[in-house]
Amino acid sequence: MAQSQQKTNPGRFFEDYAVGDVLKHAVPRTVSGGERALYHALYPARHALYSSDSFAQGCGLASSPIDDLAAFHVVFGKTVPDVSLNAVANLGYAEGRWLIPVYPGDTLRSESEVIGVKQNSNGKTGVVYVRTRGLNQRDEVVMEYVRWVMVRKSDLDAPAPEPVVPELKKGLDAADLVIPEGLDFSAYDFDLAGEPHRWGDYEIGEQIDHVDGVTIEEAEHMMATRLWQNTAKVHFDLSFRPDGRLIYGGHVISMARALSFNGLANAQMIVGLNGGAHANPCFAGDTIKAWSEVLDKSETAAPGVGAVRLRLVATKGGAPFELRGADGKYLPDVLLDLDYWVLMPM
Template structure:
């Protein structure tokens, strides 16, 4: 048997390390294609000249493009037989990535819990992405619901890892050389700086993007995400392909430009949930809530902790019902730290 059908829930063991195949060299075209797939227009990741005015040698790859590449490497070993990707925690971007860098991934299994139906279970992994020099680029924890291949296989001992709810602002890593002292707000697109945002403020990002099958398929192929539910419509009873959750994240982040244009870099991922499935034909809209503000160790650079919510409709700023359950139109609830000029 030379082909690989993917791992099932009963195939995972606490503490095992998964070395993910096929390193990926990132080219400049990847940035252009990312901006074509999403309405992304953050100045730092669009213009070499703007990036150089902010102390960087050139425009880096988009933070989420880096995340997608590192995530995509893990799919054959972690979520090929997934029912759904459930959430994220403890994500940090350690180094910027430039065209020409080669990224690879490895994961450690840190938790397992079989579901009560006995047909699937939740697998928790901590993933590291490194460049060609072995330098840590980013790491994060995610948990995913995976089918059982053998329903009679005994359930493993349950271990749910303890994960801090929020990264401390002190733990955020500011990219080497980043300097906002000469920041050009006109070229960036908005005048709003760190001090203009208040904790508790909510921002309707106004715009929307209708999800297309073609764009989703191009994105999952670009990130080499081979999860079956994104490609094979016969795996779902309703005959629809599930839109990759990362696609929704990037759409929502791009939409957040309208109101958060100066939130230039994502440096921390506190948590996230794909609250409801997304399918082609849905129109994604987004709103944000300012959860916290912090100064950083670098003069002139502040950090905003933001909740980014993607929806397929419904009332603005509505998230959960009276019982605490996500409303059916909520697609994504993401908690992250971003860097912004003071």
């Protein structure tokens, strides 16, 4: 019997990446109200703009968009087979921008460019930097971001590439943010939104304990990761990581963002991602709590719309407002440190 040629894909390893490579990721996805319903079932997401067509129309939009992070997860999930299937860890984000709202019926696809590679000193892994763009059916870029991942080597004897570490912005300026066309918060309904706090009520340096907590369940995080078509082995295969299935970092981001509703109910739209770190691994059974810090504020040209830069920190039971130890390293209870811009009524 003739031996079959290999048709399966083991994924890319560190030595398979070169600066300048453009990766066109497979399987476009048409999103629907199903993504919205499942997102709201998996996370306690309650922001009004993403829950109600009539509320969104009162804010100048055609209808209620898909949650910004749900759209991010769809775009991100497409990249996993080509970028992070053999990753040890997703290390960070930068220069993320949401450019056009995603609505039910839109079809999303993703493409990434390799913008940096650097082998680690152990010779077994390396860091790969990619700039990813999510596009809709009209070839409009709906979002873009940079992320970097630590990836295993398959051939330990493969020579180390010339290191290239891209120069990335430490944060987006308010002028870099794109306000959705037509967005208007001048007739914003604070009663329906759930809280009275507006742009002027928040002070730079203010810290907010979001009070609530959610315990991560094994079945829910695996369902969420499958929903986003994220195939990374560390999230599913115990033989790949015997200490436990690693919780997808985006699951932690969405959970923390949903928890932040209590105190930031009017932080409606995410428009910028300045940086982020998954500080420590998260596993099923961990209870996520969250706190935020106001880093910056800016007015915008859109009527009634202000921009607020926030730090969102997720912990597994750690005390609020504690981030790093005396050594400058993240405390062991810190799961996520996310720096992002939101739009809020003035």
